[in-house]
Amino acid sequence: MPVMQESAEAQIVAAHGGGGALTQALIRERVLARLSNALLDPLTDGAVLPWSAGKLVFTTDSYVVTPIEFPGGDIGTLAVSGTVNDLAVMGADPVAISLGLILEEGLSLDCLDRIIASIARTAREAGVLVATGDTKVIERRSEADAGLLINTAGIGRLRPDARLGVERIGPGDCVLVNGRIGEHGLAIMSVRQGLEFDTPLRSDAAPLNGLTSDLFDLGADIKFMRDATRGGVAGVLADVCEHAGLSVEIDERQAPVSRTARHAAEMLGLDPLTVANEGKLVCVVAAGDCQRVLQRMWVHPLGRHAACMGVVTDRRPPLVELVTRVGGRRIVQRPHGAELPRIC
Amino acid sequence: MPVMQESAEAQIVAAHGGGGALTQALIRERVLARLSNALLDPLTDGAVLPWSAGKLVFTTDSYVVTPIEFPGGDIGTLAVSGTVNDLAVMGADPVAISLGLILEEGLSLDCLDRIIASIARTAREAGVLVATGDTKVIERRSEADAGLLINTAGIGRLRPDARLGVERIGPGDCVLVNGRIGEHGLAIMSVRQGLEFDTPLRSDAAPLNGLTSDLFDLGADIKFMRDATRGGVAGVLADVCEHAGLSVEIDERQAPVSRTARHAAEMLGLDPLTVANEGKLVCVVAAGDCQRVLQRMWVHPLGRHAACMGVVTDRRPPLVELVTRVGGRRIVQRPHGAELPRIC
Numbered sequence: 001m002p003v004m005q006e007s008a009e010a011q012i013v014a015a016h017g018g019g020g021a022l023t024q025a026l027i028r029e030r031v032l033a034r035l036s037n038a039l040l041d042p043l044t045d046g047a048v049l050p051w052s053a054g055k056l057v058f059t060t061d062s063y064v065v066t067p068i069e070f071p072g073g074d075i076g077t078l079a080v081s082g083t084v085n086d087l088a089v090m091g092a093d094p095v096a097i098s099l100g101l102i103l104e105e106g107l108s109l110d111c112l113d114r115i116i117a118s119i120a121r122t123a124r125e126a127g128v129l130v131a132t133g134d135t136k137v138i139e140r141r142s143e144a145d146a147g148l149l150i151n152t153a154g155i156g157r158l159r160p161d162a163r164l165g166v167e168r169i170g171p172g173d174c175v176l177v178n179g180r181i182g183e184h185g186l187a188i189m190s191v192r193q194g195l196e197f198d199t200p201l202r203s204d205a206a207p208l209n210g211l212t213s214d215l216f217d218l219g220a221d222i223k224f225m226r227d228a229t230r231g232g233v234a235g236v237l238a239d240v241c242e243h244a245g246l247s248v249e250i251d252e253r254q255a256p257v258s259r260t261a262r263h264a265a266e267m268l269g270l271d272p273l274t275v276a277n278e279g280k281l282v283c284v285v286a287a288g289d290c291q292r293v294l295q296r297m298w299v300h301p302l303g304r305h306a307a308c309m310g311v312v313t314d315r316r317p318p319l320v321e322l323v324t325r326v327g328g329r330r331i332v333q334r335p336h337g338a339e340l341p342r343i344c
Numbered sequence: 345m346p347v348m349q350e351s352a353e354a355q356i357v358a359a360h361g362g363g364g365a366l367t368q369a370l371i372r373e374r375v376l377a378r379l380s381n382a383l384l385d386p387l388t389d390g391a392v393l394p395w396s397a398g399k400l401v402f403t404t405d406s407y408v409v410t411p412i413e414f415p416g417g418d419i420g421t422l423a424v425s426g427t428v429n430d431l432a433v434m435g436a437d438p439v440a441i442s443l444g445l446i447l448e449e450g451l452s453l454d455c456l457d458r459i460i461a462s463i464a465r466t467a468r469e470a471g472v473l474v475a476t477g478d479t480k481v482i483e484r485r486s487e488a489d490a491g492l493l494i495n496t497a498g499i500g501r502l503r504p505d506a507r508l509g510v511e512r513i514g515p516g517d518c519v520l521v522n523g524r525i526g527e528h529g530l531a532i533m534s535v536r537q538g539l540e541f542d543t544p545l546r547s548d549a550a551p552l553n554g555l556t557s558d559l560f561d562l563g564a565d566i567k568f569m570r571d572a573t574r575g576g577v578a579g580v581l582a583d584v585c586e587h588a589g590l591s592v593e594i595d596e597r598q599a600p601v602s603r604t605a606r607h608a609a610e611m612l613g614l615d616p617l618t619v620a621n622e623g624k625l626v627c628v629v630a631a632g633d634c635q636r637v638l639q640r641m642w643v644h645p646l647g648r649h650a651a652c653m654g655v656v657t658d659r660r661p662p663l664v665e666l667v668t669r670v671g672g673r674r675i676v677q678r679p680h681g682a683e684l685p686r687i688c
Contacts, residue, residue, distance in 0.1 A: 017408075018681025019574020019620070045430035045570065046403030048502060053397040059390030060442035060497055061478045064361075086389040098404035100444070100495040134405045138493070138686065141485045149482070151444040153404055153497030158392060226389065230363020276363070337362025342482065 012107040012146070017137025027135055030112055031101070034120040039096065039131040047131035049096060055158035057092035059083060062100075062151040066342045068115065071187050072202030073278075076118030078344060079150040081207045081278055082229065084126045087154050088209040089225040089281055091162025091216065096131035097123065097154040103137050106146030115148065126207035128154070159216055166243040168223040174290035175248055175310035176283040178211060178303040179204070180256045181233055182272030184279070185343050186264045195267060199260045206279035211300045218296050220289035227281045229344055231335050234273040234320065236282045237310075238334035241318040248320045250310030250332070273322070274335040276343045284312065356451040356490070361481025371479055374456055375445070378464040383440065383475040391475035393440060399502035401436035403427060406444075406495040410686045412459065415531050416546030417622075420462030422688060423494040425551045425622055426573065428470045431498050432553040433569040433625055435506025435560065440475035441467065441498040447481050450490030459492065470551035472498070503560055510587040512567040518634035519592055519654035520627040522555060522647040523548070524600045525577055526616030528623070529687050530608045539611060543604045550623035555644045562640050564633035571625045573688055575679050578617040578664065580626045581654075582678035585662040592664045594654035594676070617666070618679040620687045628656065 015022045032040065039047040061082045068075040080097065087094040099119065103112065123130055140146040184203040190196075208227065215222060226236045233255075237248045250273075257265075257272045265272045279302060285293050290308055297303030315321075320332040359366045376384065383391040405426045412419040424441065431438040443463065447456065467474055484490040528547040534540075552571065559566060570580045577599075581592045594617075601609075601616045609616045623646060629637050634652055641647030659665075664676040 013682075014685040015680060015682035017686070018679065018684060019579060020618075020679040020681030020683075022681040023574070024678075044434065046401045046434045046436070046498075046500075048434070049400045049402060051395055051398060051400040054395060056393045056395040056400075056499070057390045058393060058440060058442060058499060059476050060444050060495070062444040062446050062480045062495060064446060064480045064482050090388065090390045090392070092390070096402060098402060098497045100404050100406040100497070102406050102408060102446075102493060102495075132403050132497075134495075136406045136408045136686075138408050139485055141483055149446060149493070151404070151406060151446075151478075151495035151497075153442045153444075153476075153495075154390075155400070155402060155499060156390075230367070235363060334368075335362065335364040336359060337364030337366040338357075338359035339364075340362060341358040342361070342480075 010109055012103045012105055012137055014105055014137055023135060030109065031116055034116045035130045037129050039129050057087050057090045057156045057158050059086040060151065060153035061086060062149060063344060064149050064342050065188065065344050066147065067191060068147045070191050070203055071200055073205040074115055074118050075150055076115040077122050077205045078278055079152045080119055080122035080126060081205045083152040083154040084128060084207040084209050085227040087156035088212040089227050091164045092156030092158045093213065094126060094128045094154055094156040094209050096129045097152045099130050099133035100151035101135045102149040104140040104146040104148060105137060106140045107148055122207060126209055161216055164224055166224055166240060169240065169244040169246060169284050169312055171246060171312055171314040172287050173223060173284050173312040174287055174308045176285055176293060176306060176308050177233060177256065178281055178297050179305040180258045180261060181277055181280055182257060182261045182265060182275035184277050185275035185340055186261050188343055189268050189340065190264050195264060197260045197264060201260050201264055204277055204279035206302055208279060208281055208302060211302050214296055214300055215293060218292060220293050221286035222283060224284040225281050228277045230276050232274040232276055233282055234332050235334055237320040241320055245318050247313045247315040247318050248310050249313055250322050252322055252324045254307050254309040256305045256307045270339060273332055276340065278344060354453055356447045356449055356481055358449055358481055367479060374453065375460055378460045379474045381473050383473050401431050401434045401500045401502050403430040404495065404497035405430060406493060407688060408493050408686050409532065409688050410491065411535060412491045414535050414547055415544055417549040418459055418462050419494055420459040421466050421549045422622055423496045424463055424466035424470060425549045427496040427498040428472060428551040428553050429571040431500035432556040433571050435508045436500030436502050438470060438472045438498055438500040438553050440473045441496045443474050443477035444495035445479045446493040448484040448490040448492060449481060450484045451492055466551060470553055505560055508568055510568055510584060513584065513588040513590060513628050513656055515590060515656055515658040516631050517567060517628050517656040518631055518652045520629055520637060520650060520652050521577060521600065522625055522641050523649040524602045524605060525621055525624055526601060526605050526609060526619035528621050529619035529684055530605050532687055533612050533684065534608050539608065541604045541608060545604050545608055548621055548623035550646055552623060552625055552646060555646050558640055558644055559637060562636060564637050565630035566627060568628040569625050572621045574620050576618040576620055577626055578676050579678055581664040585664055589662050591657045591659040591662050592654050593657055594666050596666055596668045598651050598653040600649045600651045614683060617676055620684065622688060
């Protein structure tokens with residue numbers, strides 16, 4: 001009997017999602033134990049935050065990545081970083097996030113503990129509070145592995161000095177990226193395919209609000225920022241072209257891609273430009289401020305490999321064009337979406 | 345070929361979640377087409393809202409109900425009502441919600457359209473904007489039915505006149521409910537079990553912020569409110585006892601339960617007190633204000649069957665006790681959680 005009980009307690013069961021005593025115990029012992037803070041602890045229907053007058057930014061993302069743990073992070077790192085980054089690239093200082101856990105029956109409590117620990121660590125790193133949450137349980141989707149899905153929403157304060165907008169972009173502006181691209185998506189795909197490399201490929205998942213805050217503090221003319229998640233850098237640049245009605249010319253030699261990532265992309269038949277990142281942003285800056293912004297990125301731990309990889313032009317029709325290593329030119333398309341399922 | 349294409353387009357495929365062209369088309373044609381508003385339309389990483397100084401309430405809930413469409417509503421009605429209600433019972437006026445859609449491969453686009461229409465209708469009814477969103481695709485969990493999961497987070501402004509807190513509850517306070525209980529959970533369970541009744545049992549899912557706003561406008565001494573979702577009225581009262589250190593005595597004859605719900609509960613072996621509601625709140629009011637609050641509820645469409653079903657006492661130890669129809673007494677326990685999986 002004690003052994004059976006032990007084993008029953010070691011994983012998520014349907015009743016953990018029923019809203020009764022078992023849900024309460026799970027939340028207190030597994031979630032609050034690590035995420036405890038003044039906003040979350042009352043476990044009321046919502047968190048109450050003082051808010052001074054000013055613009056608020058509100059965002060949400062769900063995370064459905066498989067596998068849920070991978071080199072360089074896990075779905076918890078991702079769920080906090082992704083939502084923090086959405087606020088950061090809007091020009092906001094993140095304040096609080098919500099945490100919606102959807103657990104599959106059979107998920108091991110040890111695994112849940114590790115994910116919650118990642119959430120706590122990443123939230124601390126980003127300086128945001130997990131202010132409110134919800135836990136549900138669903139049946140597992142496959143025999144192989146019981147996982148979990150996470151939704152985070154976030155609220156932040158818009159910085160009065162942020163003047164971002166795709167309509168501010170003009171010909172001659174520089175297109176910067178804060179480091180090596182494609183590493184999140186390639187790390188996930190390599191794990192799925194069982195590929196191994198001499199230098200391990202790790203997800204770049206990280207909260208970027210410290211970096212963006214440094215950039216705004218510079219007072220440089222930053223016109224646009226976007227984190228290059230699903231759809232990768234190519235997806236962001238396609239959006240820029242579409243909404244600004246301008247072209248972007250990128251230089252393959254300047255695009256920061258690690259040797260391992262390039263190798264992995266070749267083996268997987270993927271273009272690093274279209275692969276998801278979780279700690280990279282594309283930033284469009286007035287040409288005169290490019291060098292200052294780049295230098296500020298270089299001294300930040302998450303900007304060491306930053307580069308100016310392209311320039312905005314008024315060539316018609318609006319297109320993203322890549323100048324290849326050997327001087328050729330090819331058009332970079334917005335990815336269709338089928339390449340990388342459940343990558344974030 | 346045209347036929348194959350038609351059939352491929354009629355349901356969700358993995359690539360709808362890839363963040364590329366197909367994701368964009370889905371969001372524009374299926375989601376934005378119905379939810380369009382000034383905050384959501386730019387499709388940026390987040391919505392920017394002006395916010396005057398004052399307290400903000402932030403909440404989240406995920407919805408995993410099966411089946412996703414049921415008598416009286418669907419998962420979309422639920423996802424908007426649930427989050428709006430969490431804000432309302434905190435004493436906040438809901439302002440905006442986020443919408444995280446997690447679609448299963450194989451979900452029919454017709455079904456998705458109906459759910460989005462419900463979301464739009466319920467948001468309009470509640471007077472909240474769907475300000476920001478995210479769409480992901482996961483593999484389907486069973487051959488039988490491809491469904492979807494929804495997370496909504498919400499932000500609202502705390503009303504300066506709301507003075508809610510379990511610590512304000514005292515002996516003699518009245519326990520009110522705004523109508524017939526148990527109907528959401530019983531409607532879902534009846535569908536699952538294939539039970540039919542002469543009078544159809546319908547989910548009570550509805551946004552309660554109009555009702556709560558009317559109650560606050562009264563100026564009555566409302567001490568505590570909570571929507572009675574998972575765990576039902578019994579779960580809310582168990583929380584009151586635990587946190588206030590007081591007892592609650594409820595009168596079975598005063599608890600509003602429809603004949604059909606009572607009949608369904610008997611057939612399903614469930615106690616209506618422990619079954620989830622999605623349009624019912626428990627409200628603790630100073631005895632002197634009970635009648636005023638009740639009368640205000642009665643004139644609201646969502647309060648027609650409101651009742652004072654109990655009273656707070658200082659009996660020790662703190663317990664919820666039910667006085668039965670025949671004058672007996674039984675202790676009402678917090679439900680364990682196993683009774684009703686995936687009910688909301």
